[in-house]
Amino acid sequence: MLYNTLGKTGLEVSRLGFGTMRLPTFNSNDEIDTEEASKMLEYGIENGINLIDTAYPYHSKTLEGSGNSERFVGKFLAENNYRDEVYISTKSPSWAIESKNDFQMYLDEQLEKLQTDYIDIYLLHSLNVPDWEKVKNFDVLDFLDDCLSSGTVKHVGFSSHIEIDYLIEIIDEYPKWEVVMTQMNYFDEYYQSGIMGLEYLKEVNIGSMIMEPLRGGRLVNNIPQSVQDIWNMAEVKRTPVEWALQYLWNRDDVDCVLSGMTSLNQVKENIEIASKIDKISDYDGEIIREVARQYRSFVGNRCTRCGYCMPCPEGVDIINCLTEFNIANMLNDPKASAMQYFTLIDEDSRADSCIDCKKCIPFCSQMLNIPEELQRVYEYFGSEFDHF
Ligand code: SF4
Ligand code: SF4
Structure with missing residues (x-):
C-alpha cells in the first residue's frame, strides 16, 4: 500500500x-x-x-x-x-x-x-x-x-x-x-x-x-x-x-x-x-481523454449547460435535469444518475415541474425544444427514486 x-x-x-x-x-x-x-x-x-x-x-x-x-x-x-x-x-x-x-x-x-x-x-x-x-x-x-x-x-x-x-x-x-x-x-x-x-x-x-x-x-x-x-x-x-x-x-x-x-x-x-x-x-x-470523449458521444441531448434558458419561471433546474439524463445515457447507468437526480435536484425543480409554457425555448443556444427534452427526462427517471 x-x-x-x-x-x-x-x-x-x-x-x-x-x-x-x-x-x-x-x-x-x-x-x-x-x-x-x-x-x-x-x-x-x-x-x-x-x-x-x-x-x-x-x-x-x-x-x-x-x-x-x-x-x-x-x-x-x-x-x-x-x-x-x-x-x-x-x-x-x-x-x-x-x-x-x-x-x-x-x-x-x-x-x-x-x-x-x-x-x-x-x-x-x-x-x-x-x-x-x-x-x-x-x-x-x-x-x-x-x-x-x-x-x-x-x-x-x-x-x-x-x-x-x-x-x-x-x-x-x-x-x-x-x-x-x-x-x-x-x-x-x-x-x-x-x-x-x-x-x-x-x-x-x-x-x-x-x-x-x-x-x-x-x-x-x-x-x-x-x-x-x-x-x-x-x-x-x-x-x-x-x-x-x-x-x-x-x-x-x-x-x-x-x-x-x-x-x-x-x-x-x-x-x-x-x-x-x-x-x-x-x-x-x-x-x-479519448475514452472519456467516446463515452460523451453516447449523449442523450445536446445541452451544453450554457445556462441561457435559466431561470425558468417555474423553478425547473433545466440544466441539471438535462445533464443527469445525459450522463445516464452516456454511461448507460440509469440507477446511478437517478440517485443524483433525486438527491441533488429539489423536488420542485425536477423535470415534472415543467408546465410546457415554452418561454425558455427561444433562449436555447442549441435550439432544443426544452419542454420536450424535459418530458423525456421525466419519462426516464419517473417521479420518485425507487432504488430501495
Ligand atoms: S417550458 Fe418548462 S422549463 Fe421552459 S420555462 Fe416553461 S416551465 Fe420552465
Ligand atoms: S439554453 Fe439550451 S443548451 Fe443552454 S443550458 Fe439551456 S437547454 Fe442547455
Missing part, C-alpha cells in the same frame, strides 16, 4: 480508502452480509488500508434514514480491536438538520453506532448551497469549533457535489476545514467542481478524498466495444479498474481515493493496484 499526507490534517492515509456504502447485502440495502463484509474489511486493514469512510444514512432502508453501515463498522472495529489501527471518516446529515441541537444529537448517535468516543474526520454530508446557508444559521461553525476543542472530532470538512465557485466560497468561509470529499474520475473532469476543485484544494492545502472513482462501476463494467477499442491502442495494457484508479493516483492533488467495494475480490484487486506506482505516459493520458 502507498500512503499520502491528507492535506493539513497531517494524517498519513492509505491512498485507497474503504468506502462502506456498497457493502454486500442480502435482500435489501439495510441487510448487510456481515460475514462477507467482515472478511473484506479485515483483508483491507491487514493489507494496509487505514481509512474507512461511512456516513449516517449508508445502508439504510430509505435514502436518508439511520443506516447500518456505521453500526457494522463500529461493531467490526470494536470486536477485532482495530479501532486504533484506522481513521474513521463519517458524515453529519446536513439535509436533516432542523435545529441547532440536531448537530449534537446526530453526532451522539453516530458515536454510539460507531462504538467510539471520537471521530477522526467528520464531514458535513453532501453540502449544497441551501443546506450550507441553513446550517450556518444553526451555528454549525460553533458546533464544529466545540467538537474540535473537546476532541470528539479530530478534523472537519465536507463532502459535496457542488460547482467550483460554491466550493471555493464555502472553503473560504471557515479556516478550519481540513478535508473535502468531491466526485472525480476521468469522465467527470468538468462535472461539478471537477479538476478545478482539486487544484484549489491543493493550493490551500486541504486534504482531498475522492468519491465515485469508478463512477459507480460504469467505467469498469460492460465496457462498450468502441471504448475497448480505444483502450487497446494504449502503450501499457491495463484493466478498466487500473485505468480508472491509476488516472487518479497520477494526480498530485488526489490524496485518498474511496472505493465502495462489494466483494473480497474487489478489495484484493484494488489493493494490488494501490500498491504499485504506475506512471501514465502522455500518450496513454491522451488515450484516457
Whole structure:
C-alpha cells in the first residue's frame, strides 16, 4: 500500500480508502452480509488500508434514514480491536438538520453506532448551497469549533457535489476545514467542481478524498466495444479498474481515493493496484481523454449547460435535469444518475415541474425544444427514486 499526507490534517492515509456504502447485502440495502463484509474489511486493514469512510444514512432502508453501515463498522472495529489501527471518516446529515441541537444529537448517535468516543474526520454530508446557508444559521461553525476543542472530532470538512465557485466560497468561509470529499474520475473532469476543485484544494492545502472513482462501476463494467477499442491502442495494457484508479493516483492533488467495494475480490484487486506506482505516459493520458470523449458521444441531448434558458419561471433546474439524463445515457447507468437526480435536484425543480409554457425555448443556444427534452427526462427517471 502507498500512503499520502491528507492535506493539513497531517494524517498519513492509505491512498485507497474503504468506502462502506456498497457493502454486500442480502435482500435489501439495510441487510448487510456481515460475514462477507467482515472478511473484506479485515483483508483491507491487514493489507494496509487505514481509512474507512461511512456516513449516517449508508445502508439504510430509505435514502436518508439511520443506516447500518456505521453500526457494522463500529461493531467490526470494536470486536477485532482495530479501532486504533484506522481513521474513521463519517458524515453529519446536513439535509436533516432542523435545529441547532440536531448537530449534537446526530453526532451522539453516530458515536454510539460507531462504538467510539471520537471521530477522526467528520464531514458535513453532501453540502449544497441551501443546506450550507441553513446550517450556518444553526451555528454549525460553533458546533464544529466545540467538537474540535473537546476532541470528539479530530478534523472537519465536507463532502459535496457542488460547482467550483460554491466550493471555493464555502472553503473560504471557515479556516478550519481540513478535508473535502468531491466526485472525480476521468469522465467527470468538468462535472461539478471537477479538476478545478482539486487544484484549489491543493493550493490551500486541504486534504482531498475522492468519491465515485469508478463512477459507480460504469467505467469498469460492460465496457462498450468502441471504448475497448480505444483502450487497446494504449502503450501499457491495463484493466478498466487500473485505468480508472491509476488516472487518479497520477494526480498530485488526489490524496485518498474511496472505493465502495462489494466483494473480497474487489478489495484484493484494488489493493494490488494501490500498491504499485504506475506512471501514465502522455500518450496513454491522451488515450484516457479519448475514452472519456467516446463515452460523451453516447449523449442523450445536446445541452451544453450554457445556462441561457435559466431561470425558468417555474423553478425547473433545466440544466441539471438535462445533464443527469445525459450522463445516464452516456454511461448507460440509469440507477446511478437517478440517485443524483433525486438527491441533488429539489423536488420542485425536477423535470415534472415543467408546465410546457415554452418561454425558455427561444433562449436555447442549441435550439432544443426544452419542454420536450424535459418530458423525456421525466419519462426516464419517473417521479420518485425507487432504488430501495
Ligand atoms: S417550458 Fe418548462 S422549463 Fe421552459 S420555462 Fe416553461 S416551465 Fe420552465
Ligand atoms: S439554453 Fe439550451 S443548451 Fe443552454 S443550458 Fe439551456 S437547454 Fe442547455
